Amino acid sequence: MTTAKTARCELPLVGMHCAGCAGRIEKALAQADGVETASVNFATSRATVSYDPQATGVEALSQLVRDMGYQVIDSPAGAEGADSDEVRAAESEVRAAEYREQKIRFQLALALSLPVLILAMAGHLVPAWEEFFDFPGRNWIELALTTPVLFWAGRGFYTGAWAAAKHRVADMNTLVALGTLSAYLYSLAATLFPAWFAQAGGAHAAHTGAPVYYEAAAAIVTLILMGRLLEARARAKTGGAIRALMGLQPKLARVERDGVEQDLPVAELRVGDLVLVRPGEKVPVDGELVEGGSSVDESMLTGEPLPVQKKPGDTVIGATLNKTGAFKMRATRIGRDTVLQQIVRLVQEAQGSKAPIQRLADLIASYFVPVVLCLAIATFVVWFDLAPPESRLTMALVTMVSVLIIACPCALGLATPTAIMVGTGRGAQSGILIKGGEALEKAHRLTTVVLDKTGTITRGVPAVTDLLAVNLEESALLTLAASAEAGSEHPLGEAIVRSAKERDLPRYPASAFQALPGQGIEATVEGHRVLVGTAALLAERGLSVNEGEAHRLADQGKTPVYVALDGNFAGIIAVADPVKEGSRAAIQRLHELGLEVIMLTGDQRRTAEAIAREVGVDRVLAEVLPEAKNQEIKRLQGTGKLVAMVGDGINDAPALAQADVGIAMGTGTDVAMEAADITLVRGDLNGVVASIALSRATIANIKQNLFFAFIYNILGIPIAAGALYPFTGWLLSPIIASLAMALSSVSVVSNALRLRGFSVQRS
Secondary structure, eight states, rough: OOOOOEEEEEEEEEOOOHHHHHHHHHHHHSTTTEEEEEEETTTTEEEEEOTTTTOOOHHHHHHHHHHHTTOOOOOOOOHHHTTHHHHHHHHHHHHHHHHHHHHHHHHHHHHHHHHHHHHHHHHHSSSSGGHOOOOOTTHHHHHHHHHHIIIITTTTHHHHHEEEHHHTOHHHHHHHHHHHHHHHHHHHHHHHHHHHHHHHHHHHHHHHSSSHHHHHHHHHHHHHHHHHHHHHHHHHHHHHHHHHHHTSSSSSSEEETEEEEEEGGGGGOOTTTTEOTTOOBOOOOOEEEEEEEEEEEHHHHHHSSSOOOEOOOEEETTOOOOOOEEEEEEEEGGGGGGGGHHHHHHHHHHHSSHHHHHHHHHHHHHHHHHHHHHHHHHHHHHHHSSTTTTTHHHHHHHHHHHHHHTTHHHHHHHHHHHHHHHHHHHHHHEEEEEEHHHHHHHTOOOOOOOIIIIIIIBBSSOOOOOOOOSOOOOOHHHHHHHHHHTTEEEEEEHHHHHHHHTTTOOOOOOEEEEEEEEEEEEEEEEEEEEEEEEEHHHTTTOOOOOHHHHHHHHHOOOOEEEEEETTTTEEEEEEOOOTTTTHHHHHHHHTTTTTTEEOOOOSOOHHHHHHHHHTTTTTEOOHOOOOHHHOHHHHHHHOOOEEEEOOOOOGGGGHHHHEEEEEEEEOOOOOHHHSSSEESSSOOOOHHHHHHHHHHHHHHHHHHHHHHHHHHHHHHHHHTTTTTTHHHHHOOOHHHHHHHHHHHHHHHHHHGGGGGGGOOOTO
């Protein structure tokens, strides 16, 4: 977390090829003067650094990375610049250019490697062709074709390995460089000094001079380049959610300034501008309707498929789609302050974060390459000692190169961050904003979900639920009460007025209005003396009420409001904070996920228990003061429970922060959303279910990826080292090893991409 004395920047990186690269950069940045924390994400190719601006700066940090042999896409404005459209465009352009260059290098390597493979392998595959391809000078042709494959198409391996060596570390480039150079230099020596190597080649050497492995070196470089190309394409899809969100905002807006309408770039809008939005257009920025009305499709940001009706006074979100009518709005949030930009920024931070489960992979990756180098040397020594004299150098070389190539830790480094990228991106598209990998991982282990009542389970706005009229029509009862309450500021009175308006009932002028503190109001409406208030108020006036009905309503969590007309009891209007549609079903789905559901509220117990019975929660913690809510969460945690707190108000913020996972309803306050780990844009409980289900799906995907990466190396390295040779007489070709290594990374990324099919509706 940054402080007043701490700055934060993101450095978009180019040139990382494995988890070892990311770990090396992260370690160097973390040890730099003035740096407090540093994190490098291999999947997103970004470094996130918190630092003391008095001791260092973005340029110094960027230069440190460049000195290590990697590129940094300039973002001089730090975190602000890294999020700007200009830097995003520059980053996209650099990565596109990098991909094009990779493609050209692969195509050249493929074109030159195929003839080498044909020259080397055709005679073995088709014995009838052996004499045709067994001619003097063949090794020189293979040398001429292989050299540009290694030192032009594959030069990045050698420059990267050299840069790592200068810093006394080893990475994937080290493995590839050692493997291919071993095969190449051995073959070069055999080509230059064929007589010296003739003994190793036997009869075959009489024609070709000596056995060579140019095809292995060329094929390894070509296949690894192909793997990187496929991996780059697959990884590009993992960032699709961010690009989709960024592409939602329109470029132009029709603005009314000084009475003149003009089309302006969205970047030039100012707070307070009047913006005209026509049918079929996207809302350019966040704002408030001042004229007209329409239905607006907010599914791009909330995941809600049904359009939302908008009228003057309602808020609209930038990038949502205006469906039917035209309206005029006043811009209230622009640029980085819009909901869309906040979502993009939140998702980027989440995708750049690390889950605790990744620490294991990072730790193993940091030791992996040195261990592999030791295993490769040991393999060479063992086979050189045990193999038959006439083939010991050949067998030792083949097994050593195979071990070096097959053991690349790319799959290990991609296992966690790619799944987090896809999972958080899919969540954002569904209206679930997850702040980081730690929250994502914790959510899958939750045992208890604590729900605030008002605004979370219920709508948070009182409404009339029942009308019990005596000797008059229900509509007449509501009309008279609403007319009398028109001047009241009490929430119950406002609910009565709002209900009459929703039913299009007339409202008559009231006179002789008198507020009776703590009891109700009295007024004259259409010549009738109307009394609206508590049972105590009517009893004070000598009126009897229907206590049985009143108790029944109270047992249902409703507040009875009594009405008297001209000195006679006229009926009861029940007011309650109604349960949100879908709350009961969502709580049932939480139970199906094996979670305990508790309601936490400051309301009186009778009301709380009535709501609890209606929606099916397991326990009720009622009459809890706002400042004590976090203590209740702490008490639950003390019993060994892993707790999620779901709320939407300022008074929920301490509890959200105390919980293992805080989930804020997006319809709530900014303070609550700031304190929470997960924000639900739609603001309904189904989002809680979906966020937990998404967490479980993502962590399961990470575990699958880690399993694939580990099992690949556990099985692959012994086979490459020749463990099967005593039983089958077969050695793993370095060519097959390089193909397996490339496909392992692609398989991990492809498995992570399955999360794009996660359905909020099915969760």
